[in-house]
Amino acid sequence: MITLIKNIKELLQVRETSVSKVSGAEMAVLPTLKNAFLILKDNLIEDFGSMDNLPEIKADKVIDATGRIVLPSWxxxxxxxxxxxxxxxxxxxxxxxxxxxxxxxxxxxxxxxxxxxxxxxxxxxxxxxxxxxxxxxxxxxxxxxxxxxxxxxxxxxxxxxxxxxxxxxxxxxxxxxxxxxxxxxxxxxxxxxxxxxxxxxxxxxxxxxxxxxxxxxxxxxxxxxxxxxxxxxxxxxxxxxxxxxxxxxxxxxxxxxxxxxxxxxxxxxxxxxxxxxxxxxxxxxxxxxxxxxxxxxxxxxxxxxxxxxxxxxxxxxxxxxxxxxxxxxxxxxxxxxxxxxxxxxxxxxxxxxxxxxxxxxAMGISETHGSITKGKKANLILTKPITSYYQIPYAFGSNLIESVFIEGEILA
Ligand code: NIG
Ligand code: FE
The missing domain is CATH 3.20.20.140 (Metal-dependent hydrolases)
Known part of the structure; x- marks a missing residue:
């Protein structure tokens, strides 16, 4: 099962190579990718990149994330x-x-x-x-x-x-x-x-x-x-x-x-x-x-x-x-x-x-969770249309989540 999420306004916590944790000064930087695609294969993250480099793939499911942000699950x-x-x-x-x-x-x-x-x-x-x-x-x-x-x-x-x-x-x-x-x-x-x-x-x-x-x-x-x-x-x-x-x-x-x-x-x-x-x-x-x-x-x-x-x-x-x-x-x-x-x-x-x-x-799973990295679990948050990720803490009483993916599947 291949899922393509395209036109993502901003993909957060993108790590090409897996890190186990980020300390002090490193925490100030949240690596992101604007106008991005993300490909999920079964329960895992298969690929991601800029929409300019979207590969030709046959996806079973395509989700248009225009105006929306995607980040790894909490x-x-x-x-x-x-x-x-x-x-x-x-x-x-x-x-x-x-x-x-x-x-x-x-x-x-x-x-x-x-x-x-x-x-x-x-x-x-x-x-x-x-x-x-x-x-x-x-x-x-x-x-x-x-x-x-x-x-x-x-x-x-x-x-x-x-x-x-x-x-x-x-x-x-x-x-x-x-x-x-x-x-x-x-x-x-x-x-x-x-x-x-x-x-x-x-x-x-x-x-x-x-x-x-x-x-x-x-x-x-x-x-x-x-x-x-x-x-x-x-x-x-x-x-x-x-x-x-x-x-x-x-x-x-x-x-x-x-x-x-x-x-x-x-x-x-x-x-x-x-x-x-x-x-x-x-x-x-x-x-x-x-x-x-x-x-x-x-x-x-x-x-x-x-x-x-x-x-x-x-x-x-x-x-x-x-x-x-x-x-x-x-x-x-x-x-x-x-x-x-x-x-x-x-x-x-x-x-x-x-x-x-x-x-x-802190729960011993950073090899498989916690970032957008190829091979990690496809556990994700797809937000509603928002101006920037600052909204997540700023709009503290709102539910900004449109859908949640767990193991590559949208939670009903
Ligand atoms: O983490 N501090 C100890 N245990 C819990 C609270 C337990 C309770 O009040 O039931 C905590 O805060
Ligand atoms: Fe506790």
Whole structure:
């Protein structure tokens, strides 16, 4: 099946040779091609170029993209899309003056979601989660990482990971699974933290590895959650079971989680709302991708990751949604890109690089996703007619997407 998209006003994120990520200064440049064609063969990008050099081909399908922009799908490297119910009441409680921390301390927060998850059947969790997955696909996400972490019991964590696996089997979008058993200490282990960590290491991890249910291991390294020492212990165990670390750090406090992640060669360190000069220094010249989650900052009214400082220091940055019921009930990458520009002062070029190629890196798929490169997946966004790609962050409340391609096919 050959699809020709012709007369593309501007083709974004065009990379002749595959790069795995773009750092600091490189993020300022978004390579594009004006008046372009793009040829898809089955599920892959076959060719692209200027309309002046359009080769003679017999296409099964021709799409005229006059006035429209084409870019690679968003790569959302950090989500918690699989959950049960919602936390609307906590949202209203926060409006009425309670903090996220206060709500968590009285048994709400992650423990509230864990209770709901353990009370809900696997089938029902799948049904609820698939609607969110379908929604984000229509919003232009072409690859997504999904975490467990609302089970906090052997059975609950396995149930979540099985739901993630089933989603990846039933949907054409690329899905990476992350085991986040260390998301919070369950109530029955409140006074026996070592006991819960032992449960993670001796019961959950072996079962997950044996059934190949996860690609990555995550820990919520934060005051009141998992200490740096506990985080290291879990990363070390995860690595032994073949899971690369990708961790939550520096959401509320800088306690050394970044340095721990780097020590264990974490693929990414995510959140980073609170980050010190030493943290930035530590990230230099490492393979660990910093990931910012601006819609979490927006929803909780907490600081935004200081993107300018980090980019100035030469660091790469990726952007993701953090879609979850507590801190970010939104999986809209278009909003993330807009918020990064509006609140974090990233340029549109930097934000699009961060949400495509660097997002792909942060979930270990930059060889196949994140740029318009021959041989990569034909996962694309075709916009409505727009004046320029600046509109993507500028018109922050509009849906500018006309169609989404996943594996070379238009999403119905
Ligand atoms: O990434 N910070 C830790 N975990 C999630 C929120 C979890 C929740 O509130 O349910 C996050 O923001
Ligand atoms: Fe998260």
């Amino acid at each position: 790569c959302d490297s950090h989500t918690h899309i699989v959950y049960a119910g919602n936390r609307e009441q906590e949202f209203v409680d926060r409006i009425n003056g309670f903090s996220y921390e206060e709500i968590a301390n009285r048994g709400g927060g992650i423990l509230n979601s864990a209770k709901k998850l353990n009370e809900t059947s696997e089938e029902e969790i799948y049904e609820q989660s698939k609607l969110r997955l379908e929604e984000v696909m229509h919003l232009g996400t072409g690859a997504v990482e999904i975490k467990s972490g609302y089970g906090l019991t052997v059975e609950g964590e396995l149930k979540m990971l099985r739901v993630i696996k089933k989603l990846s089997q039933n949907y054409p979008i690329s899905i990476k699974a992350t085991f986040l058993g260390a998301h919070a200490f369950p109530l029955n282990y409140k006074d026996n933290k070592a006991g819960y960590i032992d449960e993670i290491i001796t019961k959950m991890l072996p079962e997950i590895a044996h059934n190949k249910l996860a690609d990555y291991v995550d820990v919520f390294c934060e005051t009141g959650y998992f200490s740096v020492e506990e985080t290291e212990q879990i990363m070390e165990a995860g690595i032994k079971f073949g899971l690369e670390p990708k961790i939550h750090v520096n959401q509320f406090n800088s306690i050394g989680g970044i340095q721990a992640g780097i020590k264990f060669k974490a693929l990414s360190v995510d959140h980073l709302e609170v980050i010190t000069a030493e943290d930035i220094e530590a990230l230099k010249n490492t393979d660990t991708m910093p990931v910012a989650l601006p819609s979490c900052s927006y929803f909780l009214s907490i600081p935004y990751t200081p993107a300018r400082e980090m980019i100035k220091a030469g660091l790469p940055l990726a952007l993701a949604t953090d879609f979850n019921p507590g801190s970010t009930p939104s999986g809209n990458m278009n909003f993330v890109v807009a918020t990064a520009c509006i609140k974090m002062k990233m340029t549109p070029e930097e934000a699009i690089n961060a949400a495509t190629i660097n997002g792909a890196y």
